[in-house]
Amino acid sequence: MNETGKSAGSPMGLDSVNFDNRCGHFPATNEQEELFAWLIDAGLKGGTVRELFTEFCERLISQGVKLKRGNIALSAIHPQVSAFMYTWRRGEGLVTNTNFLHSEEPGEGWFASPFFFMLTNKLTFLHRRLDDETELDFPVLVEFKNEGLTDWFCQIFDFGWGFEDQTTERNAGLITSWASDRPGGFTDEEFRILSRTIPVFGLAAKGIASFRTARSVLETYIGRETAQKVLSGQIRRGSVDSINAVLVYADLKGFTSLTDVTGQGDLVEMLDQYLDCMACPIEDAGGEILKFMGDGLLATFELSSTEPDEMQKICETALHAAETMMSGIATLNEKRQQSKQPTMGLDIALHVGEVMYGNVGSETRLDFTVIGPAVNEVSRIEALCDILDTRLIASGDFVRAAREAGAALTSCGFHELRGVRAPIELFCHG
Known part of the structure; x- marks a missing residue:
């Protein structure tokens, strides 16, 4: 590195990149790398997971991903709340913001959900096409199909928080699901973008959630x-x-x-x-x-x-x-x-x-x-x-x-x- 923080003789014209509105920790050379840079910057600076999730969905749309619905559920270390859930829809923004309380018993819908199936079977990825003739194995996916969604997948990230209460629904750090209404489902290029950016989103969400968790625990105890x-x-x-x-x-x-x-x-x-x-x-x-x-x-x-x-x-x-x-x-x-x-x-x-x-x-x-x-x-x-x-x-x-x-x-x-x-x-x- 030279005194300006740029690599001497860097390839691909990196020396000419304008960093004013970018994350200097990850200099971007194209739109997808700009999304990585933004996620890194957001995870480092903080904010809220809700804001991060909303803007991430909007940025995916701007890159041509025909995302119709996004949903995340984030485990919480909190005296009253066990998890936070947010749902986003294209053209509507954030449509649900739900807190699940420790005192609430999971309903039948949870036990019939793909998320419970994945956690029970230690799966981190599940994909279902919704627009073909294959019989769907989860009631909620039938509902999505009837709403006009064509493709759906879920990815789960374990934050390694090591809950003492190792019940199935508490083992995950972040559950994410994504759905499209594009005829034929997500394209190969869309899957490429999503598969590269969603894990970075998960890491940024963990960075934000970890600090907020620490604050919640401290406020509770002191x-x-x-x-x-x-x-x-x-x-x-x-x-x-x-x-x-x-x-x-x-x-x-x-x-x-x-x-x-x-x-x-x-x-x-x-x-x-x-x-x-x-x-x-x-x-x-x-x-x-x-x-x-x-x-x-x-x-x-x-x-x-x-x-x-x-x-x-x-x-x-x-x-x-x-x-x-x-x-x-x-x-x-x-x-x-x-x-x-x-x-x-x-x-x-x-x-x-x-x-x-x-x-x-x-x-x-x-x-x-x-x-x-x-x-x-x-x-x-x-x-x-x-x-x-x-x-x-x-x-x-x-x-x-x-x-x-x-x-x-x-x-x-x-x-x-x-x-x-x-x-x-x-x-x-x-």
Whole structure:
């Protein structure tokens, strides 16, 4: 390579190629290579699989491929969604955008589909002509034939993600299918274009999906804001920022005693129900759940400034979220009592202060969390709920910052907190 990044004496006039609107990683000399270049560039830059798929279909059309229908199904590593599916039609664009949930059982159509047949028999390619007299072996292909499609094939790509749940429908990374309405089906030239470009499309889709999967997993386990910090490279051990925040510490009452008398499956299902009532109000209000600690959680509402109006607004938001948590728990308990199921109570503490937010841990295992006196104090405050016979306690710092929003809280005097030098004033709810 010379200083310009071009190969000296390169053949086929590559030195004269204009790279302004091309992928410099793969200099193209013809239309089909331009499609390769675009796929490489798209896979490297990111975007969404939906956008990639839509434009890929349109670019195939521009190269003379008489594609009528394209369909892709992408496996997902997501707490609710098991796969995403998109369908494109010529002249209509993207016509379906479907999410398949873990809770959904596959229907009869799936078990009668060519995709299930291919996965079961470990096939990565299947081709069927739709315009001859051959009897079609899958109901969906009969439907395609009746719609006027003449040719169909499917290609499957394993992303190597190694799902622990190795059910047949989870083994694939990307399932693609392509159909034409050209009389006589796809031509040899069209097959040549498709066979060369679809695998590159699969690789680009994996590149995009892998990053989005990483973000989804991180957001699920460490929260949206923290995930963004990690993905932006803030992962150096000891890297911390000081922030002002409202702290919410919530803990379920009676969980430990129930572990001895409740089956494992029922226990986990019950805990999930209660944690939903606790977590959703915080997330809906813009808070960040930092940790689930067995039967409790620690969350923050970051203060962008210490201006009185800003602090009052955030404290009011946090207090409303806490009240919604208690209301949700009460409603859940009523339903569980009606069905003679065990119930639990909820204790909540609210505090405000400066905390250190960042990476702590060992050389090989880090935790992105908050540390500092305010964190210790909020946990000590929550421990006093039983003593003060209340379900929610707020610190004096919180109430003063909340101003009028804290009017519903009543002083319950000064109390000593373990490890804290001076007694602090606490306020009870109700």
